[in-house]
Amino acid sequence: MQPMLAASLKIGALLAKDGLLSSEQLAKSLEIQKKQYPALPLGKVCVALGYLTSEDLNEVLAKHHRRIPLGEMLVHLDLISMEQLKEVFELQQRERPKRKIGTVMIEKGLIDEPTLIRALYEQSQRNHAGAQHRLGKFEALVVAGRLERDELEAAFKQAQEQHVAVESILMQRYRINKKVLGAALSAFYRCPFEEYDETRIPPREHVQEISPSYLKANFWIPLQVSDDSVTVMIDDPQATSKIQDIRRLFPGKVIERVVGFQDDILKYVNRMYESPQQDRINESLSAILGQLDNQDRAELPETKEEQLVKEDDSAVVRLVNQIIVEAWKQGASDIHIEPGGSDRETRIRFRVDGRCFEYLRVPPAYRRALVSRIKIIAGLDIAERRKPQDGKIKFQQSDRAFELRVATIPTAGPSNEDVVLRLLMVEKPKSLEQLYMTPRNHREFRAMLGKPYGLILCVGPTGAGKTTTLHSALSLINTPERKIWTAEDPVEITQPGLRQVQVQPKIGFNFAAAMRAFLRADPDVIMVGEIRDDETAEVAMEASLTGHLVLSTLHTNSAVETVTRLLEMGIDPFNFADSLLGVMAQRLARTICSDCKEAYHASKEEFEVIAHAFGEAEFSRLGVRYDDQFRLYRGRGCASCRDSGYRGRIGLHELLVVTDKIKQLIHVRASATELREAALFEGMTTLAQDGVLKVLEGWTDYNHVKAVALR
Numbered sequence: 001m002q003p004m005l006a007a008s009l010k011i012g013a014l015l016a017k018d019g020l021l022s023s024e025q026l027a028k029s030l031e032i033q034k035k036q037y038p039a040l041p042l043g044k045v046c047v048a049l050g051y052l053t054s055e056d057l058n059e060v061l062a063k064h065h066r067r068i069p070l071g072e073m074l075v076h077l078d079l080i081s082m083e084q085l086k087e088v089f090e091l092q093q094r095e096r097p098k099r100k101i102g103t104v105m106i107e108k109g110l111i112d113e114p115t116l117i118r119a120l121y122e123q124s125q126r127n128h129a130g131a132q133h134r135l136g137k138f139e140a141l142v143v144a145g146r147l148e149r150d151e152l153e154a155a156f157k158q159a160q161e162q163h164v165a166v167e168s169i170l171m172q173r174y175r176i177n178k179k180v181l182g183a184a185l186s187a188f189y190r191c192p193f194e195e196y197d198e199t200r201i202p203p204r205e206h207v208q209e210i211s212p213s214y215l216k217a218n219f220w221i222p223l224q225v226s227d228d229s230v231t232v233m234i235d236d237p238q239a240t241s242k243i244q245d246i247r248r249l250f251p252g253k254v255i256e257r258v259v260g261f262q263d264d265i266l267k268y269v270n271r272m273y274e275s276p277q278q279d280r281i282n283e284s285l286s287a288i289l290g291q292l293d294n295q296d297r298a299e300l301p302e303t304k305e306e307q308l309v310k311e312d313d314s315a316v317v318r319l320v321n322q323i324i325v326e327a328w329k330q331g332a333s334d335i336h337i338e339p340g341g342s343d344r345e346t347r348i349r350f351r352v353d354g355r356c357f358e359y360l361r362v363p364p365a366y367r368r369a370l371v372s373r374i375k376i377i378a379g380l381d382i383a384e385r386r387k388p389q390d391g392k393i394k395f396q397q398s399d400r401a402f403e404l405r406v407a408t409i410p411t412a413g414p415s416n417e418d419v420v421l422r423l424l425m426v427e428k429p430k431s432l433e434q435l436y437m438t439p440r441n442h443r444e445f446r447a448m449l450g451k452p453y454g455l456i457l458c459v460g461p462t463g464a465g466k467t468t469t470l471h472s473a474l475s476l477i478n479t480p481e482r483k484i485w486t487a488e489d490p491v492e493i494t495q496p497g498l499r500q501v502q503v504q505p506k507i508g509f510n511f512a513a514a515m516r517a518f519l520r521a522d523p524d525v526i527m528v529g530e531i532r533d534d535e536t537a538e539v540a541m542e543a544s545l546t547g548h549l550v551l552s553t554l555h556t557n558s559a560v561e562t563v564t565r566l567l568e569m570g571i572d573p574f575n576f577a578d579s580l581l582g583v584m585a586q587r588l589a590r591t592i593c594s595d596c597k598e599a600y601h602a603s604k605e606e607f608e609v610i611a612h613a614f615g616e617a618e619f620s621r622l623g624v625r626y627d628d629q630f631r632l633y634r635g636r637g638c639a640s641c642r643d644s645g646y647r648g649r650i651g652l653h654e655l656l657v658v659t660d661k662i663k664q665l666i667h668v669r670a671s672a673t674e675l676r677e678a679a680l681f682e683g684m685t686t687l688a689q690d691g692v693l694k695v696l697e698g699w700t701d702y703n704h705v706k707a708v709a710l711r
Helices: 002-017 023-036 042-048 054-063 070-076 082-094 101-107 113-127 136-143 149-162 166-173 178-189 212-218 240-249 262-272 276-281 285-289 302-309 315-329 364-378 439-449 466-477 511-519 534-545 559-568 573-579 604-614 616-620 660-667 672-681 687-696 702-709
Strands: 220-225 229-234 254-259 334-338 346-352 355-362 389-397 400-410 417-424 454-459 484-488 498-502 525-528 549-554 580-592 597-601 631-635 646-657
Touching (some): 002 023, 002 042, 042 054, 070 082, 070 101, 082 101, 113 136, 178 254, 212 220, 212 262, 220 262, 229 262, 240 254, 315 364, 315 417, 355 364, 364 400, 364 417, 439 454, 439 466, 439 580, 439 646, 454 466, 454 534, 466 484, 466 525, 466 549, 466 580, 484 511, 511 525, 511 534, 525 534, 534 549, 534 573, 549 559, 559 580, 559 646, 559 672, 573 580, 573 660, 580 631, 580 687, 580 702, 604 702, 646 672, 646 687, 646 702, 660 672
Parallel strands (some): 229 254, 454 549, 454 580, 484 498, 484 525, 525 549
Antiparallel strands (some): 220 229, 334 417, 346 355, 389 400, 597 631
16 A cells, blocks of 8 residues: 555645645545545545545646556546445455456456546556647547557558558457547547437438538438437538538537537438338337237138239238348348248248348238238249249349348148348458468468469358458459459459350259350450369369469368368369369357357366367467456347347358468379378468367357367
């Protein structure tokens, strides 16, 4: 306690010198501090006793350049009580080694990470009065230790080069969640931060005279308007010109500002200017289902079914629209409609991040009407219920259009048909950096793409992200100097500069036929959606040997098994060894929700399990040891992830690079085991090892790695 007492006496002397504290008050304050509040600085004790005000204390501290401790700042901001600070201080004093007081408070649930960031930023500004905001609106991230100064500067530079918002770079590259970024903005602009809330409806009547293009260009939106004030969500609350515009549009009203991300502001703007037809699409499900008769009754006569589903304003039509809209909003890849017969409800499930969950149940009497409505808009035969059918739907949502691939399958029960709709989003390609490969995989994969000819394969099960990886690769080499052809089924990702072709197997225009056509069209690079047979494999290999870079996918379990599979298909091993550059096997693992992610001290058993999965000898070379500081990560569960603790997915990669040694093994048709041992010796990490590395980095947990990468 001696150092604290010395500091207290110094502060007391400053207060006495400025005439704010008498000698009697100083003595009493010191006595009370020592007995009751050893964790509190003397100045705060004096404020609590009523000897001076908080404003007086802050003025003296700023005047004499005194450092304000974090605990005192949290109390001053009314974020914790003095009793809570005392409890945390005593707990910290007993720990060996001592942890930072902010860390202890978070673990005890007294504050959260955004609150800590706000307090640390406020502390830094008061401790360095007059200091320049060198790093702008996200300076609090550096102050709080979430980023290094050069990392934040690099993020600003990258955002400028790619013409994207810097918060997108911070979330994708540096794994900083939205709430933490919001806390940094709130601290910098000294106003609340808000995210987009789909349940909140901005007042449309107050923006009828404002152009939507103006709001989109200036990134602000009125969220609430009353008789005397207007609450505005804006990306830069300090932008003088924007604030002046708002004052002119809302004269005489007090402007209350909240800071928000540009993407969230655009969502509100798009929503406010939706057409009446779009309003009907966004109608609540409860309102739609309220119009459906939920009482037990006989099936609708089949002769009236088509007449029912053709009514443009019927509840069934609006229900189908709403199901598709909700699937799009939640990022679902598939919609599953599963009728249960005439006596059980029809279940509707969404697949998000590779996992299905129940979204809705529809009264059994409407199962045929629901399926028939989907058939009509997909151009299918509503009278045919005995055999599978497939088609497509084009759907418009806000300012974005997308397609759905429809498949109907007859199931057990009278006239039961399941329907599966796959949402085909036309996305922009991700950059290679966004795939989060290990440094070795990233380096070697880029080196392959730099070769003028050869064969690169991306393998894994359906839904493993193979097409996404290949399009990321193409985006890297997509330059005006290269002619790139792609044959896909279907075309899901588009990018300018590629000549993309949709194959049509029903008319004989398959992948092999497309490749032969490409070879007559002067290509530099060819991407084939999938090698499904030996004919396509032969054409791909021949194209790679005649001076073309060929990329394709294959359904195999691992990189080395891909080599043996193609050899078993009868491909010449010498030509194959010369053409193959490398094989990327991959899986997708669920990532921990960034909004509710927390670190915890893992048990010794958990440590040993992941060490064994990685390979104990190889794991020891990573330098990771089990001690009191060893941390893994998990999701608590929140509204953003539907209380699952997981949101989003990340790729696990296994990259086999074809070296001279691997070529020799291919020449002699070596087994998968021999190929695997040689590849591991030359630096390859397996899917399981890559997964363990991402567990240690906090992206996911071992249970999900085990589920997708271990056999």
